[in-house]
Amino acid sequence: MNNIFTDTRLRSEIRQGLAKIGFTKPTPVQEKVIPAMLKGESVIVQAATGSGKTHAYLIPILNAIDEDARYVQAIVTAPSRELADQLYRVARQLRDNSGLNIAIAHLAGGSDRDRQIARFEQNEPQLVIATPGRLLDFADKKILLLDQVKNFVIDEADMTLDLGFLADVDKIAARLPKDVVMSAFSATIPVKLTNFLRKYMAKPEEIVIDNPAVIAPTIKNDLLDIGSKDRKKIVYKLLTMGQPYLALVFANTKQMVDELADYLTKQGLKVAKIHGSITERERKRTLREVRAGQYQYVVASDLAARGIDLPGVSLVINYEIPKDLEFIIHRIGRTGRNGLPGHAVTLVREEEMNRVGALEYMGVHFDFVEIKDGALAPRTHYRRRDNRTAANRQLDPHMKGVVKKIKSKRKPGYKKKIKQAIQEDNRKKRKIEARHEMRHQKHLRKRKREQKR
Known part of the structure; x- marks a missing residue:
C-alpha cells in the first residue's frame, strides 16, 4: 500500500511539512480517512483517543484550502476551550512547517470576545477552529459568514452530545451550503448522534478503527489495593518512588484536586493543578509552564482527561475511580501515547472492588500490585473472582x-x-x-x- 503521506494528491508543501514534524508512517485511521476526504467524501469516524484523528482531517482540509481566497473555507468544532486550543496549535504547527499562507482563527469562550472580533475583521481566516457556542455567536452577529464553507468537521462528537452542545452545532449546520462536506470524529457513536449526523449527511463513509485493547498495549495498567492506608500518603509514595518524566494525578472533584495539590506541595513537591474553577488565563499559564518542563507533577480533574493533551506523561495515578467509569479509559490514555511506554496506577479499597469488576467487564485489564521494598510488585487479589461476579449486582x-x-x-x-x-x-x-x-x-x-x- 502506498504511504498516504507521500501521495501526490497532497500538495508538495504539506508532504514536506509532514516530514519536518516526523510524520513518516500514517496510523490506521489516517490511512483510511485522508484518501476519503481528499476525494471530497463525508465521513463518520469512530476511533479511540490517541489514534491520530486530528491529523487525519487537518491534512486534507489544509490541502483543499485556496490560499488566494480570503474567506472562511473550513470549520472545525470542538466541545471545550482546551480541545479547541489544542487543535489550533496542531493546525498552526502543520501550516507553519508546510510554509502555507493560510489564516487560522481560534474562537472559544473564556477569551476576550472583542479582541477575537478585531482579529477576525482585520484578517478574515480561511480555517476556523471553535467551540460551538462562540461559533454560533459569531455566525448570529454576521461576523463569520457560512455561505462559502467547503468543509465542516465535528471533533469529539460524542462529547459534544454529552455536554449538550449538539443544539448549537445543529443551528450552525443548518446554515451551511448544501454541498458542504461534513465529517464527524468520535470515540463512540451513540444512536442519538447517528440520527443527527444522518440529518445532514446523505451517504457518508463510515470508518471504524477497531481497538482490540481498551487500554493501549504500551501502558502498564496497575491496580493497587491500599486497604486502610491514607490515599494522599500513597500518592506521595508513588510519585517519589521513581522519577516520572511527567506525572498526572486524577481526582474526582475540584475540592479534592485542591486538597491533594496542597498536601503534595507541603511535602516539598512542585505541583501544578488544573480544574474547571481555575480562571482561563491561569489555566493557560499553567499549561504553558507544564509543557515547558517547569512542573513534574500535575493534579487534575477529568477536564484534563479529554480536554487537554500534555506531551510526555509517563505516569497516571487515579486517586479514586471516577463516577463515570468510562472516564478512567480517557485518564489512562493520557500516557503511553504515540507508541511510547506508559504506566497507570489506580488506587482502590476492598469496598470498591465491584467497580473494578464493572471496568473489567468493559474490557479494562488490570495487573494487581502492592508496594514492597519501595517498589511496585505483582500480587494476587484473594477476592478478585468473587468481586467480579458481584459487579453486576451493584447496578441501580x-x-x-x-x-x-x-x-x-x-x-x-x-x-x-x-x-x-x-x-x-x-x-x-x-x-x-x-x-x-x-x-x-x-x-x-x-x-x-x-x-x-
Missing part, C-alpha cells in the same frame, strides 16, 4: 430491571445489549451531571456580578 434498580429483561430473552448478542444499555444509562447520568454543573457555574457567575455591584 432501573438497570437491574433492564439487565433482567434482556437476559430473560437470551437471544444472540444479549451480552452486547446489556453493555450498551449500561453505557447509555451512564451517558444520560453524565449529561444530567454536566447540566447541573453548568447551572451551578452560571449561578456562581451571577452572584459574582451582583457582588461587584
Whole structure:
C-alpha cells in the first residue's frame, strides 16, 4: 500500500511539512480517512483517543484550502476551550512547517470576545477552529459568514452530545451550503448522534478503527489495593518512588484536586493543578509552564482527561475511580501515547472492588500490585473472582430491571445489549451531571456580578 503521506494528491508543501514534524508512517485511521476526504467524501469516524484523528482531517482540509481566497473555507468544532486550543496549535504547527499562507482563527469562550472580533475583521481566516457556542455567536452577529464553507468537521462528537452542545452545532449546520462536506470524529457513536449526523449527511463513509485493547498495549495498567492506608500518603509514595518524566494525578472533584495539590506541595513537591474553577488565563499559564518542563507533577480533574493533551506523561495515578467509569479509559490514555511506554496506577479499597469488576467487564485489564521494598510488585487479589461476579449486582434498580429483561430473552448478542444499555444509562447520568454543573457555574457567575455591584 502506498504511504498516504507521500501521495501526490497532497500538495508538495504539506508532504514536506509532514516530514519536518516526523510524520513518516500514517496510523490506521489516517490511512483510511485522508484518501476519503481528499476525494471530497463525508465521513463518520469512530476511533479511540490517541489514534491520530486530528491529523487525519487537518491534512486534507489544509490541502483543499485556496490560499488566494480570503474567506472562511473550513470549520472545525470542538466541545471545550482546551480541545479547541489544542487543535489550533496542531493546525498552526502543520501550516507553519508546510510554509502555507493560510489564516487560522481560534474562537472559544473564556477569551476576550472583542479582541477575537478585531482579529477576525482585520484578517478574515480561511480555517476556523471553535467551540460551538462562540461559533454560533459569531455566525448570529454576521461576523463569520457560512455561505462559502467547503468543509465542516465535528471533533469529539460524542462529547459534544454529552455536554449538550449538539443544539448549537445543529443551528450552525443548518446554515451551511448544501454541498458542504461534513465529517464527524468520535470515540463512540451513540444512536442519538447517528440520527443527527444522518440529518445532514446523505451517504457518508463510515470508518471504524477497531481497538482490540481498551487500554493501549504500551501502558502498564496497575491496580493497587491500599486497604486502610491514607490515599494522599500513597500518592506521595508513588510519585517519589521513581522519577516520572511527567506525572498526572486524577481526582474526582475540584475540592479534592485542591486538597491533594496542597498536601503534595507541603511535602516539598512542585505541583501544578488544573480544574474547571481555575480562571482561563491561569489555566493557560499553567499549561504553558507544564509543557515547558517547569512542573513534574500535575493534579487534575477529568477536564484534563479529554480536554487537554500534555506531551510526555509517563505516569497516571487515579486517586479514586471516577463516577463515570468510562472516564478512567480517557485518564489512562493520557500516557503511553504515540507508541511510547506508559504506566497507570489506580488506587482502590476492598469496598470498591465491584467497580473494578464493572471496568473489567468493559474490557479494562488490570495487573494487581502492592508496594514492597519501595517498589511496585505483582500480587494476587484473594477476592478478585468473587468481586467480579458481584459487579453486576451493584447496578441501580432501573438497570437491574433492564439487565433482567434482556437476559430473560437470551437471544444472540444479549451480552452486547446489556453493555450498551449500561453505557447509555451512564451517558444520560453524565449529561444530567454536566447540566447541573453548568447551572451551578452560571449561578456562581451571577452572584459574582451582583457582588461587584
